[in-house]
Amino acid sequence: MALRGNLIVGQSGGPTAVINASLAGVIEEAKKHSEVGDLYGAVGGVEGMLREEMVDLRAEGDGVTSLLSRTPSAALGSCRKKLVESEYERLLAVLKAHNVRYLCYIGGNDSADTCHRIGRLAAEAGWEMRVVGIPKTVDNDLAYTDHCPGYGSVARFNAMAVRDAGLDTAALHTVDRVKIVETMGRNAGWITAATALAREAPGDPPHFIYLPERTFDRERFLSDVKRQVEKGRGCVVAVCEGIRDGEGNVLVSFKHDVGTDSFGHKQLGGVGDYLVELIAEGLGIKGRFDKAGTIQRVFGLAQSEVDVAEAEMVGAAAVQRACEGVTDMMVTLERVNQEPYRCETGLAPLADVANAERPMPDEYIAPGGNDVTPAFLEYARPLIGGPLPAYARLRMSRVAKRVEAQHQQPRSDCD
Amino acid sequence: MALRGNLIVGQSGGPTAVINASLAGVIEEAKKHSEVGDLYGAVGGVEGMLREEMVDLRAEGDGVTSLLSRTPSAALGSCRKKLVESEYERLLAVLKAHNVRYLCYIGGNDSADTCHRIGRLAAEAGWEMRVVGIPKTVDNDLAYTDHCPGYGSVARFNAMAVRDAGLDTAALHTVDRVKIVETMGRNAGWITAATALAREAPGDPPHFIYLPERTFDRERFLSDVKRQVEKGRGCVVAVCEGIRDGEGNVLVSFKHDVGTDSFGHKQLGGVGDYLVELIAEGLGIKGRFDKAGTIQRVFGLAQSEVDVAEAEMVGAAAVQRACEGVTDMMVTLERVNQEPYRCETGLAPLADVANAERPMPDEYIAPGGNDVTPAFLEYARPLIGGPLPAYARLRMSRVAKRVEAQHQQPRSDCD
Numbered sequence: 001m002a003l004r005g006n007l008i009v010g011q012s013g014g015p016t017a018v019i020n021a022s023l024a025g026v027i028e029e030a031k032k033h034s035e036v037g038d039l040y041g042a043v044g045g046v047e048g049m050l051r052e053e054m055v056d057l058r059a060e061g062d063g064v065t066s067l068l069s070r071t072p073s074a075a076l077g078s079c080r081k082k083l084v085e086s087e088y089e090r091l092l093a094v095l096k097a098h099n100v101r102y103l104c105y106i107g108g109n110d111s112a113d114t115c116h117r118i119g120r121l122a123a124e125a126g127w128e129m130r131v132v133g134i135p136k137t138v139d140n141d142l143a144y145t146d147h148c149p150g151y152g153s154v155a156r157f158n159a160m161a162v163r164d165a166g167l168d169t170a171a172l173h174t175v176d177r178v179k180i181v182e183t184m185g186r187n188a189g190w191i192t193a194a195t196a197l198a199r200e201a202p203g204d205p206p207h208f209i210y211l212p213e214r215t216f217d218r219e220r221f222l223s224d225v226k227r228q229v230e231k232g233r234g235c236v237v238a239v240c241e242g243i244r245d246g247e248g249n250v251l252v253s254f255k256h257d258v259g260t261d262s263f264g265h266k267q268l269g270g271v272g273d274y275l276v277e278l279i280a281e282g283l284g285i286k287g288r289f290d291k292a293g294t295i296q297r298v299f300g301l302a303q304s305e306v307d308v309a310e311a312e313m314v315g316a317a318a319v320q321r322a323c324e325g326v327t328d329m330m331v332t333l334e335r336v337n338q339e340p341y342r343c344e345t346g347l348a349p350l351a352d353v354a355n356a357e358r359p360m361p362d363e364y365i366a367p368g369g370n371d372v373t374p375a376f377l378e379y380a381r382p383l384i385g386g387p388l389p390a391y392a393r394l395r396m397s398r399v400a401k402r403v404e405a406q407h408q409q410p411r412s413d414c415d
Numbered sequence: 416m417a418l419r420g421n422l423i424v425g426q427s428g429g430p431t432a433v434i435n436a437s438l439a440g441v442i443e444e445a446k447k448h449s450e451v452g453d454l455y456g457a458v459g460g461v462e463g464m465l466r467e468e469m470v471d472l473r474a475e476g477d478g479v480t481s482l483l484s485r486t487p488s489a490a491l492g493s494c495r496k497k498l499v500e501s502e503y504e505r506l507l508a509v510l511k512a513h514n515v516r517y518l519c520y521i522g523g524n525d526s527a528d529t530c531h532r533i534g535r536l537a538a539e540a541g542w543e544m545r546v547v548g549i550p551k552t553v554d555n556d557l558a559y560t561d562h563c564p565g566y567g568s569v570a571r572f573n574a575m576a577v578r579d580a581g582l583d584t585a586a587l588h589t590v591d592r593v594k595i596v597e598t599m600g601r602n603a604g605w606i607t608a609a610t611a612l613a614r615e616a617p618g619d620p621p622h623f624i625y626l627p628e629r630t631f632d633r634e635r636f637l638s639d640v641k642r643q644v645e646k647g648r649g650c651v652v653a654v655c656e657g658i659r660d661g662e663g664n665v666l667v668s669f670k671h672d673v674g675t676d677s678f679g680h681k682q683l684g685g686v687g688d689y690l691v692e693l694i695a696e697g698l699g700i701k702g703r704f705d706k707a708g709t710i711q712r713v714f715g716l717a718q719s720e721v722d723v724a725e726a727e728m729v730g731a732a733a734v735q736r737a738c739e740g741v742t743d744m745m746v747t748l749e750r751v752n753q754e755p756y757r758c759e760t761g762l763a764p765l766a767d768v769a770n771a772e773r774p775m776p777d778e779y780i781a782p783g784g785n786d787v788t789p790a791f792l793e794y795a796r797p798l799i800g801g802p803l804p805a806y807a808r809l810r811m812s813r814v815a816k817r818v819e820a821q822h823q824q825p826r827s828d829c830d
Contacts, residue, residue, distance in 0.1 A: 059812040067807035073582030097817040167488030290708030392482035397474040402512040
């Protein structure tokens, strides 16, 4: 017999361009199931549940979900909250008071942990409730899923940004010879790797990609940059915020230290500035860094169509599976076909997903450690939802020179 | 009688999202004038002219210009080159050897200076040549023109970026309470000011806008941020790279110092990191900074349709005017109607434009010095080419609480 009761949905962890598409998927699917009564949104994830701050999602206009899927960030509010034991009783009391029988939680590794704890808590208390996780993280570092909703869009943004920043650098390479593009990704290089999708022809930027899966070697880096700069046309480097040197130190230039969340994650970011200084000091070459920061993960205009559709799909699947009796699981994406690309949903135990990290595998990292492999490109290309907008490439047919070099010009690598 | 001869076009200064649209405008218009023979592109602006590095733009495919208008950065290559006297003779020799009678130069303040020098040089040598400048700068700080092509697109990008970063901050404001978005703009606040176009309702981000036209006061800033953070929902600050304190110091956190170009402009950027540190030290509050850097000025996806059309228009107008006999002038934009918005082209002497800067006027800066006025919004809104994409706003209808506050929850501004 169907479990009758109310459903609560929460959003957790860092916002993405499509976490609201998953919320839209939950809402639309829940409306199709008569056993689901009220439809609650937790304000600020599990923090909102603890404070009993919930909104009535059935009170939203009927047309809101299609626009919601196009709206970046987390419309219900998010949190980075690790549940502590002293809060368990309160949480359960709130869920029971509102007859919550279905809980869908959209988040990453840490959210899977939270989700699993809530499920275990309810089971121990004899409160029948189905808890299903919905994957989300721009970092793409969840295990047991082909990829994570949110990744395709941040990958698309960064591929575009590096293509554009590369054109910028090429145009003005006599002034700013090096461009460092710093991406998010924490301890996983997936986002940084995706900048390789900017390339359309051999030699196109990014010229180097530095991933946290490989130890960063300052001398090697300076040698890479020097070699590329000497070719002319400038050097574009994509680097992950989380790269570490041989001693395990992250490379950051800033001094403040107030950024550690309740899961113990330290705030990263600052490597771009650090590398510009390293190049200035080590090579005497001027560079610039671009650090789109949180803009990259929520830039609505760069949404991947595939990402939006899959985010909706995993949201809907969570409700379907929960209504079928599934609990303590996270919805996953399984690639069932590469050409044409197609994913279906699967399931993985929340406990397995919780707190696990999936770094980039060796087969996706070039032997030199400063680039990706064709296998990675094959993996990532379908996720960004179609090719980047077409740009013109001039033929640049040279006009024959007519003037002798009457005056010695200062040597320049401009070409 | 029409002046018969060849035309050369160059791109100069920092790339923009639409400087190629002006190039496309030049190419298309030049093809309509029978007195214009060969059509040369200078590779890397005046540096390319000095090195006699030119490409044949008539050899490009016929369809290239429409795609070129959609392609950011400077397709011919750019430079930041101040002509010195010892180069005059060589430059003139190159122009004469290729029978250049028309010179169109797309650039900003410094480029107008270069353009004016070339024109004077040719006139003094008795070489009949018409020199017309085409305005371009994301900084929007050229005098004698309503605004500069390139500005509408960087404004659109930053309005979107701040709207999205604002949603991101609101969602996770219990973790990252402050978001600093650092924009370009050098000594003029136009780009930073445009982030105000992100607002759709009262209280929307950005909450404060700090412009280089006003002295930056650290205490006042900390007090602004503290007040906003206490309201809950986080604090989003847009700040220009070029702000200075009461002693005239720019606020940068980086130590390297290799970034001064031949016009004496020092590289800016770094204020975002600086302010995050200031907030950490002064208020003990965690913040983040986003610095899109050069990505903001060339992000193809954020092109303003108005900006593209006007960039093409000024490019075409330069050729038209030159063919009519105009020389030593820059094409300008004149706003002839506000509703519906419409601009026409005008002319201003290159010597007047050269090296002038147009900061934001007082009437566009709010009396408090940390925001813009409605008059600025009226000025800037048409330039970004239509409203930003629509986003959903949930009604967030609260569910009545049923559980007493059994356990005292830690006080939080999460709402």
